[in-house]
Amino acid sequence: ETGVTQSPTHLIKTRGQQVTLRCSSQSGHNTVSWYQQALGQGPQFIFQYYREEENGRGNFPPRFSGLQFPNYSSELNVNALELDDSALYLCASSFTSSAQYFGPGTRLTVL
Amino acid sequence: GDSVTQMEGPVTLSEEAFLTINCTYTATGYPSLFWYVQYPGEGLQLLLKATKADDKGSNKGFEATYRKETTSFHLEKGSVQVSDSAVYFCALANAGGTSYGKLTFGQGTILTVHP
Numbered sequence: 001e002t003g004v005t006q007s008p009t010h011l012i013k014t015r016g017q018q019v020t021l022r023c024s025s026q027s028g029h030n031t032v033s034w035y036q037q038a039l040g041q042g043p044q045f046i047f048q049y050y051r052e053e054e055n056g057r058g059n060f061p062p063r064f065s066g067l068q069f070p071n072y073s074s075e076l077n078v079n080a081l082e083l084d085d086s087a088l089y090l091c092a093s094s095f096t097s098s099a100q101y102f103g104p105g106t107r108l109t110v111l
Numbered sequence: 112g113d114s115v116t117q118m119e120g121p122v123t124l125s126e127e128a129f130l131t132i133n134c135t136y137t138a139t140g141y142p143s144l145f146w147y148v149q150y151p152g153e154g155l156q157l158l159l160k161a162t163k164a165d166d167k168g169s170n171k172g173f174e175a176t177y178r179k180e181t182t183s184f185h186l187e188k189g190s191v192q193v194s195d196s197a198v199y200f201c202a203l204a205n206a207g208g209t210s211y212g213k214l215t216f217g218q219g220t221i222l223t224v225h226p
Contacts, residue, residue, distance in 0.1 A: 004154075031212065042115075042200055042216030043155070056213055090154055094212060099145065100204075102155040 002027050004093050004103035012109045013081050021076045021106045023091030030095060031055070032074040034066060037088040037105070049074055050096070078108075086110045113138045115201050117217035124191055124224050132186040132220045134175075134201035142203040144168075144177050144184040145214070149198045158186075158199070191224045198222070 005024045013019050025032050031050045035043035045058035049068035063079040072093070078085055086109050092100035118133040136142065143162045147155040159168030164179035173188045184201060201217040 006154075033213070035214070040219075042202075042218050043214070045213045045215070048213060058213070092155075092214075096212070098212075099143075099157055099160050100212065100214060101157060102147075104154040 004091060004101055006089075006091050006103040006106050008106060009104070010107045010109075012111065014111050015081055015083060017081050017110075018077065018079045019081060019108060021078075021089050021091075021108070023074045023076070023093075023103060025072045025074070025091075025093030026101055028095060029093035029101070030072050031093065032068055032072065033092045033094070033100060034074070034076045035090040035092065036060075036085075037090055039087070043090055046076070081110045083110050113142070113203060113205050113215045115203055115215055115217035117199075117201050117220050121221040121223060124222070126193055126224055126226050127190045128224075130186070130188040130191045130195075130222070132199055132201075132222070134184045134186065134217060136182050136184065136201075136203050138182075138203055138205050138215075140205055142205040144175070145202045145204070146173070146175055146184070146186050147200045147202060147216075149200065149219070151197075155200065191222075193224050193226055196222055196224045 033048040034046040037043040047057040048055045052068045068074045088105045090105045092102045094100040114137045145160045146158040159170040161168040161177035167176045198219045202214045
């Protein structure tokens, strides 16, 4: 059974740029959630995708957007990057409402 | 809205000591409760969970009991090891809102175990 994978591992961008992060869900899982974890903090919910539709959103601006594909993999896109977007971005997959399993994360640094 | 509060400050213990990390929550409805562990430079690993009142989750010697009357889900281990050094997060998932399965996390507790 393959776990949740994320790419890239690390990324450095400059303010105003756009970034795309990718996530492959665990085998058998149909739901993907994205979280932002600032240094020294708990993860904050960005949004969740179920059957290719957004299924809930946290307190993040519209420049954070996502996609889920028919194979249940997902992308997180962030436009007009700001310094405060520097964080660890975590993807978690689950089967509907079951426990969520996390990937290793993508460390984004915005300069 | 939903919230989770963990005990403040890092915890430092000697090997084989008893561990308690306190967690309390505020939520509508009947949330599921979780403990996740994060090792340095890694993502979060599910440690244990409980889905209804009085349930006890357990894994790798760690235990936590879902106490609805005190809205608590304290993490315990009878004898910690150096390898347990990590950051521990308490979290809840509430299906009562619009974000089904959304996890709300506490701020995390850093555990350091010395030989």
